[in-house]
Amino acid sequence: MSKIIMEKPNVLNNYTNLGFQNYYCAIEEKDLMDKLYFEGIRLGQVLDDTQLVEPVFRDADIVGFDMKCLSWEATADPLKGQPNGIDSRTICALSRYAGISDRVGFIGLYELPSTPMMNQLAAQIVWYFIEGVQYRFDEYPVNIKEGFLKYSVTLSDQTIVFYKSEKSNRWWMELTNDTHLDNKIKTSALIACTKNDYESTVNDFIPERWFNAIKRIN
Incomplete structure (x- = not known):
């Protein structure tokens, strides 16, 4: 994982590791993330x-599935796969999310x-991806x-702006780059989120996804 993140030239704006299991992850890699x-x-x-x-897939340009993440039930072979892992139904659902994303332009299956x-x-993973593409909402940008x-x-120390699409019922959060001294040239962007992120913010909890994104741009 560290090679993916650190290899030059480093042009990654974000990287998300889905379905990781702590006991398989080196402390150094987690600290780097x-x-x-x-x-x-x-x-x-x-x-x-x-x-x-x-929302992770909605903001992704490239999606890769390492098939070693599957549980042994999904591989139908006790000698392969993991004692705990992603099942076949879930990975098909994830592939469909990747297909629905207006941004995803590449999907890969590895260690198959x-x-x-x-x-x-x-074949089913690819089928669900293609089905997802058919249901794209054309909401990017x-x-x-x-x-x-x-x-x-409005939170105790700041305001977070959310947008909800009337077409797809999906949610986004607004990010503002506060590094500029002149407020007139501040820039803003949107990051995908869930309704739960909005509801937790209403209860005065800052969404972790918003916090990490703000730290990356400021």
Whole structure:
């Protein structure tokens, strides 16, 4: 993982590690992710609520599935796969999210065992990606001037602005670059989020995804 992040030329704006398991991750790699404010979502979180990771795909340009992440049930082979891992249904759902994303332009399947069952699963993953492409909403780049509802949430020390699409019911958060001394040339951008991020902000909790993104641009 560190090679992906640090290899020159380094042009990564963000990197997200989905479905990681702590006992397989080196402390140095986790520290590097934290230092760069990159995102990591643990396996349990992905399995408990697949919708949690949809915004990650919405903001992604490249998606790669390391098939070693699959559980042995998904591989149909106790000698391959992990005791705990992503199941076949979940990885197909993730592939569909990648397809629906207006930004994703490349998807890759890696470390794919050559077995009849895995060949079928790979075909289904590709099928769900293609199906997702058919349901894209054409909302990138986001045009907040048309078909979006704006919500401003005032916290104890700042205000976070949210936008909800009337077309897809999806949510975004606004990021503002505060490094400029002249307020007239401040820049802003949008980052995908969930309704839960909005609701947690209403309850005076800053979404982790917003916090990491702000740290990356400021």
